[in-house]
Amino acid sequence: MSYGLQVFDASGSLAFDSRTAAGGVCLGIFTVPASGGVFTFPEMGSGLQGYCINFQGKSIQGMQFDNNLGYPRFTFPNLNWPRYVALFVK
Amino acid sequence: MSFGLQILNQSGELTISSNARMLHYIAKPILVGGPVQVSGRADGTRSSNPRVAGYSVYRLWYNQPFIIGMDVPVGTRHVGVISITEPWPGVHDITMYCGDVVDADGFDTNQYPVDIYAFGFIGGAPSSYWGLALYDSSGALSADFTRPHPLWPQAIVDVYNNPNRPIPYLSRPIVLGMPSKFSMAHVWRPTGMLYDYIDQMDMWNRPNATTLTANSRKLKQYQISEQQDEEGGGNGPSPAIIIEGANLPNS
Numbered sequence: 001m002s003y004g005l006q007v008f009d010a011s012g013s014l015a016f017d018s019r020t021a022a023g024g025v026c027l028g029i030f031t032v033p034a035s036g037g038v039f040t041f042p043e044m045g046s047g048l049q050g051y052c053i054n055f056q057g058k059s060i061q062g063m064q065f066d067n068n069l070g071y072p073r074f075t076f077p078n079l080n081w082p083r084y085v086a087l088f089v090k
Numbered sequence: 091m092s093f094g095l096q097i098l099n100q101s102g103e104l105t106i107s108s109n110a111r112m113l114h115y116i117a118k119p120i121l122v123g124g125p126v127q128v129s130g131r132a133d134g135t136r137s138s139n140p141r142v143a144g145y146s147v148y149r150l151w152y153n154q155p156f157i158i159g160m161d162v163p164v165g166t167r168h169v170g171v172i173s174i175t176e177p178w179p180g181v182h183d184i185t186m187y188c189g190d191v192v193d194a195d196g197f198d199t200n201q202y203p204v205d206i207y208a209f210g211f212i213g214g215a216p217s218s219y220w221g222l223a224l225y226d227s228s229g230a231l232s233a234d235f236t237r238p239h240p241l242w243p244q245a246i247v248d249v250y251n252n253p254n255r256p257i258p259y260l261s262r263p264i265v266l267g268m269p270s271k272f273s274m275a276h277v278w279r280p281t282g283m284l285y286d287y288i289d290q291m292d293m294w295n296r297p298n299a300t301t302l303t304a305n306s307r308k309l310k311q312y313q314i315s316e317q318q319d320e321e322g323g324g325n326g327p328s329p330a331i332i333i334e335g336a337n338l339p340n341s
Binding site (some may be wrong): 018 | 091094097098099100101104105106107109110111112115140156157158170171173174191194210211221222226227235238239240241242243244245246258266268269270326327328329330331332337
């Protein structure tokens with residue numbers, strides 16, 4: 001099949017191709033409070049898998065992801081100090 | 091979801107969503123000075139002169155959240171983000187590792203500059219009246235394909251308990267994300283009745299064009315007479331996004 005979206009830049013180079021894109025989409029970069037936090041995305045719907053990377057690029061140990069509400073929910077434990085995380089779903 | 095746009099790839103993965111936030115290339119952090127080479131002695135005591143791995147520092151002026159992508163050249167070099175600090179608001183110093191040629195103590199003796207790139211979000215209005223821009227359900231710009239270098243992830247890999255991951259053939263793969271494994275441990279050394287304190291962190295390596303793996307690199311080592319607090323592990327899921335970096339700007 002060849003459905004999908006291709007985007008070319010002004011010089012004619014392919015800048016995006018949904019057919020070969022992988023790894024999902026970013027939902028934003030957020031600050032998790034030191035005491036932990038919950039981030040939900042009702043508009044994204046169900047059936048997605050979530051992952052995160054922090055400022056340094058590492059995953060946050062103890063982060064839990066579920067679709068129990070029918071949409072993505074990321075739950076972070078007490079991390080001792082606040083930190084940036086980029087949240088993704090695929 | 092009431093309305094919006096979602097596009098899936100052939101594996102059923104989400105590739106575009108009007109309710110996500112598309113990452114774009116923002117800037118190339120600038121090398122400050124040159125690489126600092128390994129120094130000190132692993133058999134010295136802490137106070138005098140510990141052996142410390144080389145590194146290089148890159149500066150980014152940006153007052154919004156960002157994440158770092160790094161070049162991982164084919165060969166023996168190991169690459170990773172050691173730390174990021176914000177010495178002043180909006181000024182970020184990114185300390186990078188890019189080394190090879192291991193010495194008798196297990197430290198890389200050659201440290202090189204490495205290309206890194208910052209990715210973040212584009213705000214405001216689309217840059218032109220032609221092209222594709224997406225807005226989320228609250229009316230905020232969520233993807234702006236009218237600007238150059240949208241993040242186009244080509245693969246996601248996870249080396250957790252699973253080294254040597256295949257990646258697509260690309261001209262110049264850039265990796266966003268880091269292996270999560272690190273350790274700061276004391277190792278008993280009967281000779282001399284001392285502990286070796288060893289601080290190490292997993293770094294990326296690309297042994298050939300289409301394989302990404304991670305190996306532990308030593309960041310610091312010294313000897314100490316008493317065992318102190320240890321911080322181990324951090325070994326867990328390590329998702330990393332791979333993109334084509336051939337067209338990213340050089341400055």
